[in-house]
Amino acid sequence: MRATGPSVVIIGAGIIGASAAYALQKAGARVTIVDAGGETATASSFGWINASFHHDAAHFRLREEGLAAWKRLGSKLDLPVSWRGTLCWEETGEALTAQHDQLCALGYAVREIDQAEFTSLEPHIAEPPVRALHFAAEASVDSIVATNALLDAAASLGAQRLRGLKVEEIMETKGRFAGIRTQAGITLADHVLIAAGTGTAALMTQAGVPMSMLRRPALVLRTRPVPPVLRHVLVSQFGELRQLGDGTLLMPAAVDHQGDSSETVTDSLEDTADQVLIRLRSLLPHLTLDWQELTLAFRPVPQDELPVIGAVAKGLHVACMHSGITLGALAGELVAQEMLEGVTNQSGALLAAYRPSRFAK
């Protein structure tokens, strides 16, 4: 049966737009997703779903709820999420103890493991750490497959897509945003959602609500496929690493990739690839490793590094964030709820620190 609810245009078909499209269409809205095409942050993401990395307690709670939202979504759709947890040993000594204690105090599922247990969990890692942390509740996801699954599920419920079209203007009439203009013309809607990743700032500015974002380029390396050797997401002093279903190993070039604040990529690509391979070989020396793909992507990071989710003006919402894989399922759920029903106690509490209005101050 065709949906009869309000019409919504979503700008952006990355994980955030796809998740919102599914939630909105499922709740009865009539969704149109418009996307310019080209490289997305989603397609190049490391795909780690976690709350162990966070800026403060509120951000931790949001990310923890993000994990729960992936579970809820996984009960409705067949999604490529692997709930095998993370092994983390980027810190040592007192710093590792402090990280453990801080996460325990927040009530997180964290457990210190010794070398013997580490080896039983990841037998192929050379020089296993004496101490490591096990985050049992964390996951990883093939972000491209998950995004396509969400877009397909939205389409099967009636959502429509406009592809290869860049939104040049968000249309305002009588004090309310009511559609978009692309090079192919105007599409009217009751609501517009900006979920445009790094394109968000330009659209917000065009809509009269300037929002600045950081420039955060990131390189990610994929090896040629190797036999199955890893089960968990690994976070070591050599960098973050996981193995994909096709056997390739995925490693961001920056060692502390979630905290990386470089504004430019300065090393030559060959040097970067060599450095990543050296770090990989120190973890997995018995494998013959070669790289297959090095991808440059830009992380969508608002100026204060925190998510931006909520109403911008009448008829206009925004959802833009780094850690959009961790938060993608939740962001879609909450934004759909707020667009169709308004702010609830739960969404109000979870999103209080992340409203776009903070940029107007």
Ligand SMILES: Cc1cc2nc3c(=O)[nH]c(=O)nc-3n(C[C@H](O)[C@H](O)[C@H](O)COP(=O)(O)OP(=O)(O)OC[C@H]3O[C@@H](n4cnc5c(N)ncnc54)[C@H](O)[C@@H]3O)c2cc1C
């Ligand atoms: C290298 C790397 C590693 C990462 N690792 C992790 C991780 O391990 N865990 C995690 O949680 N997060 C991670 N992230 C962050 C995460 O990938 C992003 O936060 C998330 O993918 C953002 O999704 P999005 O839908 O907002 O944006 P995108 O995926 O970039 O999609 C935005 C879409 O909007 C479209 N668009 C933009 N402007 C317009 C316009 N004017 N008109 C029409 N369409 C437009 C674009 O074409 C694009 O298709 C990583 C990011 C990178 C780059």
